[in-house]
Amino acid sequence: MAHLQAFIGARPVFVAASTHAGEEAQIAQATYLARQTCPTLLTIVVPRHPERGAEVASLLNSAPRRALDALPTAQDAFWVCDTLGELGLFFRLATCVFVGNSLPGCHGGGHNPFEPARLGCAIATGPLIHNFEEAFQALHGCVQHVRDARSMAAxxxxMVMHPSRRAELGKLAQQVATVNEALPDDLAEKILALV
Structure with missing residues (x-):
């Protein structure tokens, strides 16, 4: 983590997590729009299915791929992280996080927002979140809903230009996501006390 943080430096990092076919083109457009205001923005695209890495990298101007041990240069707008088990690392590097499988044009249904929420990330999602409706309802007020590339870019x-607002949203999401973390341990203690 420290090595990657040092490598990326002060660049703002937008993580598009668990993306599906039909979303990366919209994420690319959002990145190009946002880079007009935030020219050093690095977008890390983490496809839900890592085997799509080459396809996604090709769509994103032959972006470097983590699966090939390639790192983004200062000129790269995108880094495709087509590996498994590393989302937590990328969330820790993130300025803000978009939770994929939620934009019109993809299969839709959303993905679980609690992992980035637990890590205090500012989170956005598209409108198609029916698979995780309860999770998003619990995070109501913490998660921004975007409908297309333009609203995502905005x-x-x-999030990049207003770090205090970003931190406030991340802290709020973290509080909601971690409120019941002690519950399983508490219940186990009570059950053991009865035995």
């Missing part, structure tokens, strides 16, 4: 710009 949100990214807001």
């Amino acid at each position: 949100w990214v710009e807001q």
Whole structure:
């Protein structure tokens, strides 16, 4: 983590997590729009299915791929992280996070927002979240809903340009996501006390 943080430096990082076919083109457009205001923005695209890495990298101007041990240069707008088990690392590097499988044009249904929320990330999602409706309802007020590349770009710009607002949203999401973390341990203790 420290090595990657040092490598990326002060660049703002937009993580598009668990993306599906039909979303990366919109994420690319949002990145190009946001880079007009935030020219050093690095967008990390983490496809839900890592085997799509080459396809996604090709769509994003032959972006470097983590699966090939390639790192983004200062000139790269995108980094495709087509590996498994590393989302937590990328969330820790993130300025803001978009949770994929939620934009019109993809299969839709959303993905679980609690992992980035637990890490205090500012989060956005598209409108198609029916698979995780309860999770998003719990995070109501913490998660921004975007409908297309333009609204996504505007949100990214807001998160980059207003760090105090970003931190406030991340802290609120973290509080909601971690409120019941002690519950399983508490229940186990009570059950053991009865035995």
